[in-house]
Amino acid sequence: MPTAIEFNHVSKQYRLGLVSTKTLSHDLNRWWQTAVLRKEDPYLKIGSVNDRSAAADSEYVWALRDIDFKVEQGDVVGIIGKNGAGKSTLLKLLSRVTGPTTGSICARGRIGSLLEVGTGFHPEMTGRENIYMNGAILGMTKNDISRKLDEIIDFSGCERYIDTPVKRYSSGMTVRLGFAVAAFLEPEILVVDEVLAVGDAEFQKKAIGKMQDVSKGEGRTVLFVSHNMGSVRNLCRHGVLLENGMVKYSGDIIPTIEEYQKSIVAYGFSDRHDTKSEKVSLLRFEILDAHDNPIEVVLSGMDFRVLVEVRNNTDSDIDDIDEFTVSIESLFGEGLIVVNNVQLGKHVTLKKGVNRIEFPIRKFSLTSGQYRVGLYISNTIGKLCATEVAKIISVDATSYYGEGKIHFNTRFLVDYDMIVSNG
Amino acid sequence: MAEEKWDLVIKPKDRLLSVDFAELWRYRDLCSLLVKRNIITQYKQTILGPTWYVVQPALTVIMYMIVFGGIAGIPTDGVPRPLFYLAGTCLWQYFSDCITKTSNTFVDNSGIFGKVYFPRLVMPIANVISNLLRFGIQFGFFLLIYLIYFFADPTCAAHFNWYALLFPVLLVMIAGLALGFGTIISSLTTKYRDLQILFTFLVSLWMYATPIVYPLSQTKGMQFLGLPVHKLMCLNPVTPVLETFKYGFLGAGEFVGWRWLLYSFVFMWLLLALGIVIFNKVQRNFMDTV
Numbered sequence: 001m002p003t004a005i006e007f008n009h010v011s012k013q014y015r016l017g018l019v020s021t022k023t024l025s026h027d028l029n030r031w032w033q034t035a036v037l038r039k040e041d042p043y044l045k046i047g048s049v050n051d052r053s054a055a056a057d058s059e060y061v062w063a064l065r066d067i068d069f070k071v072e073q074g075d076v077v078g079i080i081g082k083n084g085a086g087k088s089t090l091l092k093l094l095s096r097v098t099g100p101t102t103g104s105i106c107a108r109g110r111i112g113s114l115l116e117v118g119t120g121f122h123p124e125m126t127g128r129e130n131i132y133m134n135g136a137i138l139g140m141t142k143n144d145i146s147r148k149l150d151e152i153i154d155f156s157g158c159e160r161y162i163d164t165p166v167k168r169y170s171s172g173m174t175v176r177l178g179f180a181v182a183a184f185l186e187p188e189i190l191v192v193d194e195v196l197a198v199g200d201a202e203f204q205k206k207a208i209g210k211m212q213d214v215s216k217g218e219g220r221t222v223l224f225v226s227h228n229m230g231s232v233r234n235l236c237r238h239g240v241l242l243e244n245g246m247v248k249y250s251g252d253i254i255p256t257i258e259e260y261q262k263s264i265v266a267y268g269f270s271d272r273h274d275t276k277s278e279k280v281s282l283l284r285f286e287i288l289d290a291h292d293n294p295i296e297v298v299l300s301g302m303d304f305r306v307l308v309e310v311r312n313n314t315d316s317d318i319d320d321i322d323e324f325t326v327s328i329e330s331l332f333g334e335g336l337i338v339v340n341n342v343q344l345g346k347h348v349t350l351k352k353g354v355n356r357i358e359f360p361i362r363k364f365s366l367t368s369g370q371y372r373v374g375l376y377i378s379n380t381i382g383k384l385c386a387t388e389v390a391k392i393i394s395v396d397a398t399s400y401y402g403e404g405k406i407h408f409n410t411r412f413l414v415d416y417d418m419i420v421s422n423g
Numbered sequence: 424m425a426e427e428k429w430d431l432v433i434k435p436k437d438r439l440l441s442v443d444f445a446e447l448w449r450y451r452d453l454c455s456l457l458v459k460r461n462i463i464t465q466y467k468q469t470i471l472g473p474t475w476y477v478v479q480p481a482l483t484v485i486m487y488m489i490v491f492g493g494i495a496g497i498p499t500d501g502v503p504r505p506l507f508y509l510a511g512t513c514l515w516q517y518f519s520d521c522i523t524k525t526s527n528t529f530v531d532n533s534g535i536f537g538k539v540y541f542p543r544l545v546m547p548i549a550n551v552i553s554n555l556l557r558f559g560i561q562f563g564f565f566l567l568i569y570l571i572y573f574f575a576d577p578t579c580a581a582h583f584n585w586y587a588l589l590f591p592v593l594l595v596m597i598a599g600l601a602l603g604f605g606t607i608i609s610s611l612t613t614k615y616r617d618l619q620i621l622f623t624f625l626v627s628l629w630m631y632a633t634p635i636v637y638p639l640s641q642t643k644g645m646q647f648l649g650l651p652v653h654k655l656m657c658l659n660p661v662t663p664v665l666e667t668f669k670y671g672f673l674g675a676g677e678f679v680g681w682r683w684l685l686y687s688f689v690f691m692w693l694l695l696a697l698g699i700v701i702f703n704k705v706q707r708n709f710m711d712t713v
Contacts, residue, residue, distance in 0.1 A: 006429075014711060024615070092710070096433060096540035099707040105433040116538040122460055124467040133460060136453035137539055 002108070004073040004189055004221040005094070010103035012064040012089055012245075063089045065245045066103075071238075073108070073188075076215040076222040078236035078253055080229075080260050085242040087225045091115060091193050094223065109188025109221075112138060116193070118178025123167035127158055127177055130166050134181045148184045155206075156180035176203055183210045189221045190214060194228075204231075211235055229257050229370055229394045257394065258296045278385055280318070280350060280377055284309035285390040287373070298364055300397035300413050306339075306359040308375060310385060312350045318379060321348040325376040326359055328366065329388075336366065336411070350377075365412045368397040442703045447542045457549035462556050476560040480516060484508045491636040500638040500675040503572055509565045510669050511635035514593075517558040518601050518661060519626055524550040525605020526622060529613045529709050536710060543706040544699065547605055551598050558594075569672070586671035586678060596664050596691050603694030610698075610705040633661050638669075640676040657683045660690040 015026075064086045071077050079087050093100050095113030120137040121130045131152055135145040145152075153162055156177045158169070166174060192211070208231055215222045215235075226232050232239070232253065239256030241249040249259040286294045286307045298304060306326050312318055325340035339359050341348050348357070372392050377385040400413050466472045487508040491497050499507035525547040529536065532546055612619040634642075639662065645652040656662050663683040669675045 027614075092537075093433065097537055098710040100433065100435050102435055104435075106429040107431040107433075108428070109430055111431065113539055119538045120535050122464055124464045125460060129460075129463075133456050136450075136456045137535065137541060139450070139541065140452075141449075142452045142456075 002073050003070045004075070004108050005071040005223070006106045007067045007069050008104050008106070010064060010067040010090075010093060010100045010105055011062055012086075012093060012098075013101040014061055014063050016061055062245050064093070064100075067247055068103075069240060069247060069250055071221060071223065073221055074215065074219040075238055076211075076224065076236045078232040078239045078256070079223060079225045079242065080227075080232060080239060080256065081242035081248075086245040087242055088115070088193060089245075090242070091191050091223065091225055095191050107189060110139070111189045111191060112182070112185045112187030113191040114182045114185075114193065115191070116178075117175050117182065121166055121174065121178065124165055126165055127156075127162040127169070128153075130177065131181055134178060135185075138182065138185050139187075140185060152180045152184050155183060155210075157203075172203070179203075179207055183207070183214075187220070189223070191223045193225045208235060229260075233257060233394065233396065234368075254297065279312070279314050280385040281311050281313060282308070282375060282385055282387060282390065283311055283354065285373070285375065287391065287393060296392075297394045297396055300364055300367060300395055300400040301415070302364055303360070303362050304364065306361065306373070308357045308359075309354060310350065310357070310377065311354050312352050315352065317352055318350040318384070320379045320381075321350060321377065321384075322380050323376065323378045324348050324357065327374045327376065328371050328393075329374060330369070330371060336371065363415060364395070365414065366395050366397075367400075367410050367413050368395055370394050442544075442699055443542065447544055450541055450545050453541060454545050454549045454552070457545065458553040461549065461553035473560060476557050477564045480509060480512050480561050480564065483512050483516075487512070487636055497637045498641065500640055500673075502669075502673045502675045505568060506565075506572060506673055507638075507669070507675060508636065509568060510673060510675075511633075511665060513558065513561045513565050514597060514665055514668055515630055515633065515635050515661075516561065517554060518597050519630070520554050520557070521551050521598060521601030522605045522608070522626055523623070524554065525602060526608035526612065526619065528605070528609045529705075530609075530616075530619075533710070544606075544702060547602055547609070547702075551602050555594075555598075582674045584671060584674055586667060589667055589671060589684075592688075593664050593668050596687055597661070599691040599695050600660055600664075600687075603691060603698040606698035606702040607694075610701040613705060613709045629659075629661075632656070632659055633665060635665065638676050639666050639679070657686075660687045660694075663687045 236253045239253040241256050288305045289295050328337040372389040374388045375390045492504045528546050608622045642652040663679045666679045
């Protein structure tokens with residue numbers, strides 16, 4: 001397959017802080033150095049790594065540093081990373097909203113970018129007028145839009161309101177309309193930024209389906225940024241993991257996602273836990289497969305173990321443990337599964353020092369999606385240790401009932417049979 | 424791989440004069456839709472709607488009649504005051520509207536510009552075109568008042584002459600000058616908004632450097648630092664355009680001369696070229712600074 005997009009050592013520098021007289025003096029200095037003395041830009045040499053939480057040691061920051069990869073034609077690439085890792089900056093450069101500081105990006109074919117749904121929608125104009133407006137902003141001609149108008153309206157599912165001003169629309173309807181326009185855009189390269197995070201389940205399914213058609217059926221290249229590992233996994237073949245503005249990993253999508261989730265949880269622990277002040281502190285929280293390897297992606301129907309290592313920081317054993325619970329919740333905090341000592345009628349003692357507790361779980365029943373796994377430990381007096389999100393797991397149900405049968409609308413899976421008796 | 428095989432190469436810096444007019448032309452549909460949007464949405468949910476287009480100049484003219492005609496007693500080349508002021512106000516209003524709108528291009532549209540690429544120049548061009556509607560209505564109002572005078576008082580000093588046929592050219596010149604100045608201002612103000620405040624102020628002062636509330640003939644023979652004020656006034660590229668307009672429609676004063684008109688015309692093209700080049704340079708990275 002020929003290359004569709006090529007990033008050649010692309011970097012992007014931003015200046016932190018406010019625009020002030022200092023900016024002016026820097027600008028004048030830069031102009032003096034580059035235009036008059038014909039030297040290199042002095043501010044390109046400095047600049048710190050893009051780490052959101054570390055204190056800034058320089059006013060300049062590299063939002064992207066030396067990005068260098070290729071995307072093949074017809075490939076669907078997921079770009080993942082934490083907030084502020086540089087994903088959106090990368091897409092912005094690609095959609096020519098802003099230019100790179102150094103390096104170049106080469107592309108073959110037109111680029112259609114969807115950094116936002118419904119760009120240019122004016123609340124006072126009707127749905128129909130806005131379809132034209134939005135389409136034209138995305139680079140379609142009036143004829144293109146007129147030809148596809150019926151399809152667009154049909155796809156959006158907003159026929160009834162099409163001649164009503166968009167300000168009367170619900171936010172979901174606005175998004176549907178916007179996505180519908182974008183879906184009928186026909187660029188060779190489509191750049192999409194987390195737009196699927198909005199809209200109801202039915203629409204998300206429709207949108208993902210449309211994107212799959214675009215990449216599989218029509219052979220177009222798609223670059224997709226999302227935090228929803230489920231949709232990234234469903235949609236993408238390859239992945240690029242960005243961290244602090246640099247490519248940390250790139251390759252097939254599953255290893256990329258796994259790499260990403262390792263970094264999330266590692267970050268979460270060091271960030272949240274003050275290991276000394278609590279009576280009981282969490283040292284380790286892992287999901288282990290049958291071979292004792294820590295995993296981030298769990299397959300529905302599989303057996304695994306939840307391993308918890310806690311340290312009793314007090315001088316004596318804690319004998320009165322009331323509840324030792326591991327909970328699995330949706331990302332919105334809706335409780336789905338709880339496993340604990342109470343249900344099993346087990347008495348738990350936390351000895352002084354490190355304790356290791358395991359929960360072997362059999363035939364895991366949740367369907368595809370992302371879930372958070374939390375921990376709650378209490379004794380008769382009160383809470384000893386609690387964390388809502390000790391780990392985020394991705395569940396993959398695609399092979400539960402047979403390859404490729406994805407079930408979007410169900411929450412749980414059961415191992416069942418079907419008996420047909422006729423006559 | 425050879426670079427020429429790529430359809431698109433995104434680099435930190437382009438050559439200075441790499442304005443892609445073919446691309447701009449491909450986005451002509453967007454331009455016409457933006458014009459339509461600007462027109463439709465401007466007076467949505469107002470009761471008087473486009474009537475405001477007429478109320479504004481009418482009130483302005485009444486104000487001028489009181490202040491400059493009445494109190495200051497500045498003559499108007501023998502032309503009825505309402506007509507004289509209205510002619511100047513119409514054209515100046517269009518000019519200053521276009522400048523203001525264009526100079527805010529980046530700030531007003533940062534939302535759209537930050538999300539999707541299209542030639543940014545489409546925005547100011549659409550603004551200049553959609554402002555034509557407003558100008559058209561105001562110009563119609565001017566013609567109406569003109570006809571009323573014409574029939575009510577046949578001896579009235581205002582009368583057409585052949586120079587009125589230059590009107591389309593004059594309009595293009597005004598639009599071109601506004602677009603040129605506007606794009607330059609907008610490019611300079613993305614980072615340092617101080618300039619925006621300065622320019623807003625300068626544009627309002629500029630009106631008084633242009634013969635709108637007084638006739639150019641009034642400056643004849645005046646000296647400023649030993650230089651003839653009449654000539655200095657004509658160096659303002661808007662003056663010859665405005666004077667020709669008033670001379671053509673009202674017969675006010677005398678024709679400024681083809682030389683000055685040509686000067687304005689050349690000035691407009693140079694300004695426009697400079698404006699577009701600067702705008703093109705700024706548009707690439709303005710999102711980082713706006």
